[in-house]
Amino acid sequence: MTQAILLGAGRGSRLDAERGAGPKWMLEVEGQPLAQHLVNVLHAHDVTNILLVRGALGGTVLSPSVAYADVLDSPNMLHTMQQVRHAVRDDVIIAYCDLLLEPRVVRQLLKDSSDAAVVVDRNWASLFALREDDPISIAESCQIVDGRLTEIGQPLVEGRWPEAQYVGLMRFSQKGFRELMTLYDELEVTTAGQSWRNAKSFSAAYITDFLQAAIDHGIPLTAVTIEGGWLEFDTPRDLALARRLPSEPKPLIFDPATLPSHPSVLSAGGVAVRGLGASREVLLVGSGEAGGWRVPKGMLESGEAVEVAARREVQEETGVPVAIDGSAQCEEWSYEYGGRRWRERCFFYPMAALEDATPTPDGEHSVAAWVSGSVALAGMRFPEERRVVERVLS
Incomplete structure (x- = not known):
């Protein structure tokens, strides 16, 4: 069995004007909230145990079987994940709530049998060129050797083009998740009072910083590579892109027609x-x-x-x-x-x-x-x- 935890405790302030009083994962695309689309796709792959982690803005999806956890004091995704670690009892998919995923992406992730797998997109430049005038400005490092990540989520080095981009979607076995949480506990102690990687402190670190630390500590992370099939929502431009895709004859980066049409x-x-x-x-x-x-x-x-x-x-x-x-x-x-x-x-x-x-x-x-x-x-x-x-x- 595989369960899923959807991380949606963030505010999404860059989309304040569009999201109204709710969290950004309640923004509607194709007639349903973003998080509802995630739930639909997970259900279609028999992922039935879904926990949606909310922040101060609350929010719900339409599917009554989804459970909720409220994390009101977490600075980012990494520490939100840590606060609901007790809920992990099976292999677990961790996903950001502000994503749209074609079913093929989840299907490909579920085929992987490693203890720790991270989805990365090799066709990222096509998507990022639509999200930003200067796509490299929002890119981060990603290097892969023999199917494993060797670098992820770090500032780019001039002349070193990233092989892919982090999607915000991962899968861990129970063993793999426990190993990562053990590392989390160690870092929380050993980095206390210090700046850490790309953050002022470990408590402000991003998941990609933590994944890089896992790599550096010898924890193997399998790269599940995809070619498009996902969208994320950080800015009004991202939302506008998603809402115009259905009118395009052959969308190259994401096909809305693949999404389940009903909750x-x-x-x-x-x-x-x-x-x-x-x-x-x-x-x-x-x-x-x-x-x-x-x-x-x-x-x-x-x-x-x-x-x-x-x-x-x-x-x-x-x-x-x-x-x-x-x-x-x-x-x-x-x-x-x-x-x-x-x-x-x-x-x-x-x-x-x-x-x-x-x-x-x-x-x-x-x-x-x-x-x-x-x-x-x-x-x-x-x-x-x-x-x-x-x-x-x-």
Whole structure:
């Protein structure tokens, strides 16, 4: 499993006029806030455990399963990350909240299996030329040897062109993250009261300074190289660039058409089966009439794990305690609610009842019952749920 932490505690003062009262990651592009696009893309790659770190300006995304942590006194991304380190329990993606990412970028990062991976863009000059009249003025160093970073985020040396640019997107194994946090603790002590790298003190240092320190201390950082597919938002010019891209016939640096078009929600449930052979029965809810049967399921609550939500929803809707008995199957569909179109991604688990309890429906359904396999397959309300039942029974 991979979780994600989105760092959004900063103010984004250069976009004060555009962002209004909220943080800059709530600025809308293509009809959705920046952070919502990140959530949608992560959900599409089965990254379900997402923690969004907010600052004093607050803010929310539309997906109800996203959890929040409020860090009100952090000077920058590095120290925000450190303050939520306790939340890291799996491999973790760390991303700045003021990014747009094409799905291919996240997909490429997830393919990497190293303990510490940092995404860098080799086609950075094409993007930076649109962001600034003098693109080299906003560039920083980046050197790669044998697939590993040897230098990142430092002032440029004349005549030494950077090979790529840091994107603000990383992935660490649990081991890799612990190693970095150990280094953080050491540096916090050994640099106290001193200027450090490009900052007046370690407490004011940037993540790229810290990544360079990791390299210098022998921690290998894999360079996950991309060719475009990302945007960041520091200035009004960045925002204007993103908003005009959809009108361009073939955008070369970022394709907005690749973004999921609707906000995503996550749900989970399960197909509990009892009996053997032709006598197998499936635990279902619904109206009790043909064409009205449903698999018990429901939306994830904020910060809830998928497996926990699946068990909770089945027990709440049927009154039968259950245990997961296999790997999840995923189905997707779209629907209208509250004047908006949503994309739902649901994880269905094979399950077994933990006791011989009589099914009892909750207030959402008229009936909860053990239904024969043949009746279940013939009477499901939705084709997506019928496919799930069919696969579990087969």
